Each structure stands twice: as structure tokens, then as C-alpha cells.
Amino acid sequence: MPYEKHIMTIHQHIFILIKYSSFILLACLLFLASVIVLLSSLSEKEALRQGVMIAAAVAVLGTSATVLYVINLAYNQTLLAITNCSVVQILQRGLLFHKVSRLSMADVEDVSSEQKGIIPRLFGFGTLVIQTASEMPNFIFENCPNPVRVTEIILNARDQYNEKNQD
16 A cells, blocks of 8 residues: 555564574484484494484484574564554464465454463563454464553554544
8 A cells, every 4th residue: 555654563572483493402412412322332333333423413403404494484484564554464384384464454453462471471572462353363473572562553553544544
């Protein structure tokens, strides 16, 4: 729309990226440690032991790099874009699931936020729920940074949109 003005773009909280990446790195370290322990108990030739260790390390590093790439892709592609006319939600889950939804500000009925648990409260993220007045399902944006502030921004944009289009 020619009069549409971008207000803000929100990605999921960085804590989520760090959490998933940490799990992958920890799993890799545990796997490599178990390979080292297993190989140290073998009494075969040293060259064979080193070859197996190098192959296992390359396989683990290649797999982890691929998984970390997919996690990073999903993190960077999942976002909520707010304009003065609409809210656009882009969800990326892995490599194969990509969903784009657009909601007009005229269809925004209510916006609420929720922070469950100590980690979301400490790090300032939660779930943002945009309730719609249309047949579309509610927009649910998990791991939203500063969800209370985003709620206020969307509600203000909706109110301004409604005032401008009351004619």
C-alpha cells in the first residue's frame, strides 16, 4: 500500500538462538568425548584409532554445522513486521516449513502478552497473542522480546488506523 509505513520488525529473542545452539554444541562435545573414551580402550593400531577419531570428529562437526545453519536460518527468518496498516508474521520452522500471514489493523481485536517462568521474566521475552476479529486464527508469536512494549505498539497502531479510517 502506498501509505503504509513500517513501524518495527521483531525477531525472536536471542536467548532462543543461544539455547538451541548450546544444546547442539553440548551434544557434539558429549559425542566426541564418548568416541575418545571408546577409542582409548581399543588396543588396535594407533593409525587406525586416529583415523576413526578424525572421521568421527569430521562427521560430528559437519552435522553440527548443518544443524546450526538450520537453527540460524529459522531464527533469522521468523519475524513479526508491524506497519501502520497491518501486521505480517513470518514463521520459518526448519528448512521446509515457511508460512507468511498478514493481518489488517482493522481486524486486530486485542493484543495480549504472557511471560511464563523465571527465564522469560529474567531475559525479558514471552508470548505475544494478537486476537483477530476475522476468520483468521489468532497470531501467536512466541519468544517475543519485550512483549509488553510490543503489545502497546500494536494497540497504538490499531487505534491510529481506526481513527484515520473512521470515515
